[in-house]
Amino acid sequence: MRSNNQGLVNKALQQIKSILRLKKSLIFVILLFILSLSASSVFAQNHSPEASQLVQQGKELYNSGQYTKALPIWQQASETFGNKNKPLEQAMSLSNLSLTYQQLSDWEKANKAITKSLDILHSLKTTKEQQRILAKTLDIQGQSQQKTGQSQAALNTWQQAAQIYINLEDRDNKTINQINQAQAMQDLGLYPRACQTLLLSLGLENRECYISEPEITTLKQDLINNYKSNIQKAKAFRSLGNNLRVIGDFQQSQQVLLASLEIAQHWNLPQDESKTLLNLGNTERALAISSAEIRDIQQSETYREQAIIHYQKAAELSSTFLQIQAQINQVELLLEQQNWKKSEELLRQIHTNLERVLINKDIIYAKINYAKNLICLKQKEPNCLNAQKPNSSNVDESSYQEAVQFLETASQDAENLQDKRTRSYAIGIMGRLLESRQEWDKANKYTQQALYDSWQAQASDLSYQWQWQQARLLKAQKQQQKALFAYSQAVNTLKSLRSDLVSLNPEIQFTFRESVEPVYREYVDLLLQPIETTETSTENLQLALLTIDSLQLAELENFFRLVCLDANPVVIDEVTQQNDPTAAVIYPIFLEDRFEIILKLPQQELRHYTTPIENKKEVERILNRLTQSLTQANSQETLPLAQQVYDWLLRPAQEDLAQSQVKTLIFVLDSALRNLPMSVLHNGQQYLIEQYSIALIPSLQLIDPKPFKQQNKRALIAGLSEARGKFAALPFVRQELQQIQTQVPRSVELLNQTFTNEGFKNTVNSAPFSVVHLATHGQFSQKADQTFILTWDDRLNVNQLNNLLRSRDIERNSSIELLVLSACETLTGDSRASLGLAGVAVRAGARSTLATLWQVNDQATTILMERFYGALKDSTLTKADALRQAQLGLLNDPVYKRPHFWAAYVLLGNWL
Incomplete structure (x- = not known):
């Protein structure tokens, strides 16, 4: 064929030479005619189109979604470039072939194609073009790895490509790469890193995961005006909104996603609009849960309705895959609303759609979630397969078998993808379903297999769940020692998982309160149950104390959604013996059927007391009533309720405390008790504050027990006496600050207009302050x-x-000894609001924090603060002693003797 072509070319050249003498006006026409004949002959004798035409045809078919038709085109292009000895073009064709196989979920052939492409590229000399194609090929390989559950490998691959884009100064492809990296990071639970990566892709550098409203508005307007030149930035913007939800910043997530929705609607992009609506529905669902937790039921229902509307619209606009995701999320909300009929209709549609989609990791999770929702519909119980809801006996056999079939299919699909992580999840849920039917042997078999797969996948966030599941199965079968061992494994895995636990996993959709906290509590419950007639051992007491203390730490890290706490293991004897031999540490632990109290007296072994309770919900109601009564100046309920709580928590230890000559009680409070000041507990004759100085510590691992330095004490005092928006005036603040200045002469004051964010920041950075009030x-x-x-x-x-206080500490190498917040309050109805108080105390980096649990009388606060700072001048008194004296001053004043006026003040952290 080649010799025939060459002959035609030679003949054409001879003809050209023979007509050179013709007039110039005829030359161009004759040349075109002869060359066109020559080209036609070559094309006809080759019997194949040019490779460049194949590439264009392959792109058009791929972009139009005709993947099956695109496959032979890319294969032919690869072969043609190979025959023409054009390795770069061949490698690029193979990469596109791999990408097309990925769309068809043919992962084995996709991997073969991408491997061959990389082999060719690595064999070539390094040039700019070779590096450009190599980076894009690595991007495509990363996509294959991520979609088959190999997220760590995908992240590594994308990081290699990122370095090439940096060297090539290719900003557009670098942005795409950063978005891909962020997705892999989210898969691995590295949500803060993912957020920072997305902010970087948007041109926002060197910050924690935060974007301001003006920045959101500016980005939205820029993308509306210049979308076509910033398509990847728009995708990063939407991904950021999704990430902000996952790390718990729901309000920012909603703002970013609403802005992304405007962009998609402005440019009439239905697929982008559908993805944004799906994410927006997820955020509103999270907002609904958050509102319900603080008992704002009306707002919670509003968010839930908005989420359903957005899921419905997302399903209408989207392809089959996105439609399935939106419908599954919608079903879960409908189940929560007990809308059984609509849930059943949607599940039928989902079933049909699942039968005609190609398999990838996301579809496998959809099958698992379909099976879970089917069981919950038949049981008429939302979230019925949560570990805390173990019964599904009223599910009919046909529905049970259908759910089993979907879980088994999901497991097999994951095995075909060689995705151990997803397979582990499918098998583990099967074990949970069997646990709910009390089929212990079968449940244990599946749980063991799920655990093995999670180990192979290095998926510790799954491993702890199956260890916990195994512990529950053993406990149900009365195998207490084996159950204790399984619980200990689950807790140890959780401790190693600190970075993963700070955020929700959007695939598995667990929350801290449902899937983390119960592991610790169930373990402590079992540790403190005596075996037959044997008393709880000292070893088990120590383990229980360390476990509940670790839970306190994990709760705070979950509060911040960051692993940011400087925790150090502390031996409890060191706290009570070396730092304050007159202090006792008390851990009251609230379990399902009892209070367990662990007491550490100076130079004595741990002591253990148990108070049985008949109804946990009734106890919670009494605790809440006492908290509410304290916010009212003239409540008649406070005293009898305070006596009841004293009987539960301290009556059993009363005699031991009295004989020990302890002067200070250090409480590490369980979550249900944190909103309640221990000073108000009453033994029938006296309030606890009349007997002891009192302090709280959020965790034994977070204290820095050092005496207060009286010398060269310098204070920053700031406040608002005038009303601001919905916040009322505090007229006595001016007097409060003046009196503190008389007690601490070396003070800098910021009052009203001078107490701005910028003014506070500049003052904090201007000098070292040991007290911030x-x-x-x-x-x-x-x-x-x-x-x-x-x-x-x-x-x-x-x-x-x-950020303000910590950066100042780092720059000046000095810590704040005391942070005082004298007019704050816990959020009404929020049963865990004191997490915020503990969070401020820990995050601000102050050794001690004095704060109020509810908004107290303005004049009473001024009196108490004057006495507190006056008592601090006495070097023989601790901060806890100084607060006690100030509170007793109000208690003994006929005007302020009621607990409402003096009990709100609590000291957290270092009490010395």
């Missing part, structure tokens, strides 16, 4: 973004306060 409105919540203090022009949330 803030007399302003504030709020504590179980959510970091709802925990703040008020300044003249804005709010400082807990993380912003941390």
